[in-house]
Amino acid sequence: MKGVQGVKGVKDVLVVLFDDVQSLDVTGPVEVFTGATYAAAASGGASGSPGYRVRTASLDGAPVRTSSGLTVVPDRSLAGGPTPHTLLVPGGHGPRSTDAGLVDAVRELAPRARRLVSVCSGALLLAEAGLLDGRRATTHWMFCEKLARDHPEVRVEADRIFVRDGHVATSAGVTAGIDLALALVEEDLGRDIALTVARHLVVFLRRPGNQAQFSAQLAAQTAQREPLREVQQWITEHPASDLSVEALAARARLSPRHFARAFQTETGVTPGRYVERVRLEHARRLLEDAAGGVEEVSRSCGYGTPEAMRRAFLKHLGTSPAEYRHRFRTTTPARC
Known part of the structure; x- marks a missing residue:
């Protein structure tokens, strides 16, 4: 958002893009973080933070085509730009096949970020990069078995919509990324801002992370x-x-x-x-x-x-x- 360029205290969020990314894994959290920034501005500083500056990046900075056919033009390459506060890896076909170049780029950038987040099968990419070793994590129910089988060092909690383990947060499929993003907004900016965003998006303020993926x-x-x-x-x-x-x-x-x-x-x-x-x-x-x-x-x-x-x-x-x-x-x- 232009309104938060250079503003002290803004949290940079960098969303990783790749071909065949699930578009809702990207746009869901992006809408939450962007909406929270508008809400924080409207609150007159009551949240204590100006909110977020959201950017997207692909491996080489080139446009990507989502699994639904949309073309998205990223803001930058993964190798360029400042280190983000929050690095978010969405799901899609890419992380399932774990492109080596993408894994290496995320592995290099992740340790410098304050918070590491994945949506859906993005957890597979984090696991491939060794970023979930020894941690509790979840992913879309379709990939929980694969995550546990391929990465036995990860403690997979299959019956959760999102899991927080230190500075690393992983979520289940698609809309669970919105739930996790709302939880992060509530943590960063307070319940009132998160509630404002949830009302705008017509979703629950918070489905708790320990709620089952299946009702x-x-x-x-x-x-x-x-x-x-x-x-x-x-x-x-x-x-x-x-x-x-x-x-x-x-x-x-x-x-x-x-x-x-x-x-x-x-x-x-x-x-x-x-x-x-x-x-x-x-x-x-x-x-x-x-x-x-x-x-x-x-x-x-x-x-x-x-x-x-x-x-x-x-x-x-x-x-x-x-x-x-x-x-x-x-x-x-x-x-x-």
């Missing part, structure tokens, strides 16, 4: 028959309701036995398992974002009692609801 709905298959799809949606929207097989079968206008068999056949999970996933996911979100007590959360999620919710958390997450909330609220890193 309960995505983890299961979508039923083929409309009555069963409607039941799936009803479960998601009414976790505190009576979600017994008998009650759900009545909504689908099927006998309980027929409903249970059809639901499992079409979604891949039993009705009880699906309800369990939805309630757990809903409880996690409330514990992360709401101020209500554990007893209130347990009632609003359909557990009935705090003890029932506690057993579910211990079974699936290995921790109690109270400890889960404590861990979530004490893992926000210090500002860079």
Whole structure:
């Protein structure tokens, strides 16, 4: 942005470009950082920082063609220009094949950056450069197995939308890059600026990094028959309701036995398992974002009692609801 050229305290963000890069991996975070800079200016300095100066760079400074066919002209080559505060490596076909020249350039530049970020399969490039050795990391679910297999020194956390480990942050596929960028903005400029950007982009302020890449709905298959799809949606929207097989079968206008068999056949999970996933996911979100007590959360999620919710958390997450909330609220890193 022209308005922050030469401004003291601005954080330089350099986005790596290459042929077949995923365009949304680039534009999603760029829109977040740029929007945050506008919001910081509009706040009259309330954020304490002027925001970001976003630049793009390809290996040789030449234009690149994204996987969707768009041509992007970078600002510079990776070898030129000042060292960025944040170096961001998006995903795409390039990092999957790990071009040697690109890997070498990122390996050389990364140690001088204050923060290293990847989106989607960009983590594969960072791993190839040895920049994730001994660190926790994630990537798009399609590449988690490859990352773990090819780079056993990386501690892959497949069921996360983003992972922070020191100054290195990796995120899952596509829109998770927006979630991570919003988390970085909140860390750098405060919650109000991040909220302004999220509202402008019409996205959640923050899906926490420890949220699963798949929601309960995505983890299961979508039923083929409309009555069963409607039941799936009803479960998601009414976790505190009576979600017994008998009650759900009545909504689908099927006998309980027929409903249970059809639901499992079409979604891949039993009705009880699906309800369990939805309630757990809903409880996690409330514990992360709401101020209500554990007893209130347990009632609003359909557990009935705090003890029932506690057993579910211990079974699936290995921790109690109270400890889960404590861990979530004490893992926000210090500002860079």
